[in-house]
Amino acid sequence: MTVSIRDLRPGDPSDAGSVARVRRAALPFMIITAESVAFELSCAHPAKHHRILVAETADGRVIGAAQVGIAYESPEPGQSYVNAYVDPAHRGLGAGALLLRAAEEHLVARGAVDVYAWVLDEPAPRTFAERRGYLPSRSAHFLRLDLAAATLPELPRDLPAGVELRPGSAFAADPRPLFEADAETTSDEPGDVPAELDDYEDWLAHTWNSPTLDKELTTVALVDGVVASFTAAQTDGATRYASAMTGTLRAFRGRGLAKLAKTASLHRARAAGYTEAFTGNDAGNDPMLAINEWFGYEICATEMRYTKKLETL
Numbered sequence: 200m201t202v203s204i205r206d207l208r209p210g211d212p213s214d215a216g217s218v219a220r221v222r223r224a225a226l227p228f229m230i231i232t233a234e235s236v237a238f239e240l241s242c243a244h245p246a247k248h249h250r251i252l253v254a255e256t257a258d259g260r261v262i263g264a265a266q267v268g269i270a271y272e273s274p275e276p277g278q279s280y281v282n283a284y285v286d287p288a289h290r291g292l293g294a295g296a297l298l299l300r301a302a303e304e305h306l307v308a309r310g311a312v313d314v315y316a317w318v319l320d321e322p323a324p325r326t327f328a329e330r331r332g333y334l335p336s337r338s339a340h341f342l343r344l345d346l347a348a349a350t351l352p353e354l355p356r357d358l359p360a361g362v363e364l365r366p367g368s369a370f371a372a373d374p375r376p377l378f379e380a381d382a383e384t385t386s387d388e389p390g391d392v393p394a395e396l397d398d399y400e401d402w403l404a405h406t407w408n409s410p411t412l413d414k415e416l417t418t419v420a421l422v423d424g425v426v427a428s429f430t431a432a433q434t435d436g437a438t439r440y441a442s443a444m445t446g447t448l449r450a451f452r453g454r455g456l457a458k459l460a461k462t463a464s465l466h467r468a469r470a471a472g473y474t475e476a477f478t479g480n481d482a483g484n485d486p487m488l489a490i491n492e493w494f495g496y497e498i499c500a501t502e503m504r505y506t507k508k509l510e511t512l
Contacts, residue, residue, distance in 0.1 A: 200256055202294045204301045207240060207251035207264075217261035218251060225284035226319075228341035228477050228500055230433040230441045234410040239266070242405045244398075246271035248309045252301055254285070254294035262286045263294035267302035269309060272396065277312030279509075295327060303509060311509050320501040333505035337482065342496035344476040346440065346469050349495045352462050362456070363424075364463050367417030367431070376426045377419065378402045384446025409433075416440065416471065418464040420456040428456035430464050440465075440473040445487065458490055465494065 208214040216233035223231050236251065243249035247268045254263030263285040270278040281302040285295045306314055318324045320338060329335075358364065370377050382396035396402060406412070416432035428447040434440050442464075447457050465476060478496060480488045 200292050202254050202256055202262070202292050202297060204297050205253050205255070207236070207253055209237075209240060212237070214253070214261070218253060218264040221261060221264050221286045222284050224286045224288070226341075228343065228479075230411050230435050230439055230443075230477070232411060232435055238408075238410050239405075242408070243268070244271060244401050244405070248305070250302075250305060252283075252298050254298050256289075256292075260289075262289035262292065263298055265298040265302050267305055269306070269311060270315075277310060279306045279309075279311035279314045281306070281314055281316050283316070290323075296331075299331060307509050314507050314509055316505045316507075317502045318505050320503045325503065328505045331507075333507045336504045336506055338501055338503050339479055339481045340488070340498045341500040341502070342478050342480060342491050343499040344465075344478075344494060344496045345474075346465065346476040347474040349476075351465055351469070351494070352458075354459075354462055354466065358459070359454070361423045362427075362459070363421045364460065365419050365421065367412075367414040367419060367429075370419070371414070374403065374407050375399060377407075377429065380419075380426045380429055380446065380448055381406070381431075381444065383448055384444070387446075387449070411435070412443070413440075416464050416468050418460040418467075420460045422451055422454075422456070427451035427454075428460050430457065430460045432464055432468065434468070434473060438472070438474045440468040440476045442476070442478040445478075445490075457487075458493070461490070461494065 207218060212233055215237040218236045219231045219233045240251050249268035252265040252267060253261055255261050265281055265283040267281045268279065270280055281299065283295055283298040303314065316328065316333060318328045378399050385396050411433040413432045413434040416434065418430050419426055420428040428451060430445040431443040432440060433443045445457050445461055468476065478491055480491060
């Protein structure tokens with residue numbers, strides 16, 4: 200069967216919907232909608248050189264997709280990424296190899312030196328990556344909670360002195376305090392590519408305005424009126440909820456504020472009708488992994504971060 204590679208058609212909801220379908224089939228642990236796929240492309244910073252590549256059969260069926268671009272937030276030049284997905288029902292047709300080749304050509308043409316990719320920690324995906332020169336580095340877990348049946352910890356009747364919980368929507372008029380909290384906690388996240396969030400307008404464009412960010416379920420803990428901790432919530436508008444990022448500023452760590460914010464968000468998510476909760480953890484982030492296990496999350500899949508030098512292409 201012939202497979203060809205092209206770019207996602209901007210402004211075509213059905214094309215974005217096909218890419219969302221493929222991603223959900225390949226990674227059912229993430230919040231992905233047609234709207235979020237279209238938004239991802241339309242809001243990308245120019246320096247990102249972001250593309251969404253599509254693999255389709257001769258009869259026009261989309262069977263694979265890839266996200267590819269430059270890690271422009273990294274202080275190290277030449278860092279890039281590619282994440283390729285193939286519908287499990289259509290593997291073995293060469294779509295993955297074609298997507299990867301097109302992605303690497305795009306990156307080399309834009310000066311990329313190193314490329315990073317997330318690969319499911321399963322024999323077939325790992326073999327695919329390693330045969331193409333990718334080397335494993337670290338791992339991360341997907342975790343799932345049966346939100347409909349889980350016994351969630353109760354919120355304390357009285358919050359600690361000076362502590363207040365607010366939804367993210369309370370910051371609609373001025374989200375900058377959340378940007379600053381996100382910037383500090385992101386800089387402390389483990390990873391192969393260091394990231395510096397220093398562009399407020401870009402953060403507004405691709406994070407705050409994301410169609411999957413649920414500002415009502417996003418929960419912020421303040422201490423004496425200052426943002427101290429937060430958990431950002433993503434939803435698909437139907438049954439699935441995910442913790443996109445949970446962080447506590449350095450000056451407020453060790454007080455249980457992340458647990459408090461996450462507890463409040465999960466209770467409100469269940470009250471809103473969401474039945475499944477997902478989150479992700481770097482395998483080396485023991486404190487956050489312990490918090491999620493305390494809530495009842497269980498590991499449902501693991502990914503490996505793979506890297507490759509692009510100079511010889």
